[in-house]
Amino acid sequence: MGFLDLFRPRRKDDTVAENTWLVVGLGNPGAQYAGNRHNVGQMVADELAARLGATFKSHKTPSRVAEGFLRPGGPKLVVAKPNSYMNTSGGPVSALLKFYSLPVDRLIVVHDELDVPFDTVRLKQGGGHGGHNGIRDISKATDAGPFTRVRVGIGRPPGRQDAADFVLKDFSGTERQALPNLISDAADAVEAVASDGLVAAQQRFHSPA
Template identity: 50%
Template structure:
C-alpha cells in the first residue's frame, strides 16, 4: 500500500518563505529525511519524491510506499496535481495527507484531523473537488490571522519575517514528524501527541 503526502504551496522562488508555503516546507523536510530529490512524473502537474516508510521511519527499506508531493500548480488549483496522481497510483483519500497553512491557528500551533470543511482555503477546496471527497487527513500549521486591516491574501502571500524563522523551522519539523506518526502509528495516536 502507498501513501500520498502533499504539501500545499505556490511554485516559484517569489513564493519561498511565504506563509502560504508552509506545506511545501514540510514536504521539503520529508524529502530531505528520505534522501530523495523531487522530479516531475510524465503527464503529472507535480514534483514527487518516491520513497518508503516503516517503523524505522521515512526512507528506511521495507514498510509502505510513500509519495511526497509538491503541486506544480498554483495553490488554488492544487487538486489538479493531487487528484490525478492519486488516481494513477490507486491511492484512496484515506491514504492522502495534505499539509497546509491555517489562519485559525496561532503561529507555532498545529492540528491533525480527518475530513471537515475547507474553511475558505482554496487549496483544500480544489483537493476536495478533485478527490471527490473531503475525507483526507490534514496537517494544519498555524500562521495566525492578519494584523489590523491587512487582507487575507496579502497576509498569506507575505514572507515570514526573519525573527520568526527559527520557530518556523521547529513547527515544520514537527509537521514532518506528525506525518510520519500518522502513517506509522495511526491518526488517533498522532493527534494525542501533536495536537496543540
C-alpha cells in the same frame, strides 16, 4: 477481495501499495513565492524529502515527486509538490491518486492554517475548507471522502491586514527563528500518521506540552 484471492500468494507490490501514503505539500510555484506563509506546506514537503534521502523529480502528473520509505519495511511516502498554483491544486492531487492507485484515505495534505496559532500543528480528517482555496479545490476534485490534513499554524494577520495579503508575505524575522522547529514538527506529524494512524498522531500533537 474474492474467495480465491484469500489463497493467492501475496506479492511484494501488494504490501507496498497497502502501506503507501501520498503526502502533498501545498503552495505556489516559483521562487517569488518560496518563502511565503502560504508555501509552508511545500517547506514541510522539502523536509520530508530530505529525511527520506530523496530528490524531487518531474512526474507524469503535473507535480514534482520524491519517494522513499520511512524505515526498512515501513510505510512508503510519495511526497508531492503540485506544479499548479494553490487555487488549482485539485487536478494534480486527483491525478496523483489515480497514478498510484491510492484511495483518498491514503492522502495527507500539508497546508498553512490561519485558524491555528503560529508554531502549532493540528491534525484533522475532512472538515470544511475554512476559506483555504487549495483545500477547497482538492475537496472538489477528489469528491470521494475525507482526507487527512496536517494544518501548520500561521496565525491571523495583525490589525486590519487582509488575510489574502498576509498569506502571500514571507514569514517575519521573529517567525523565521521558530520556523525550522515548526516545519520539523509538521514533518513529524506526517510520519506519525503514516506509521501509527491519525488518532495516535492527534493524541501526540494535540496534547498540552
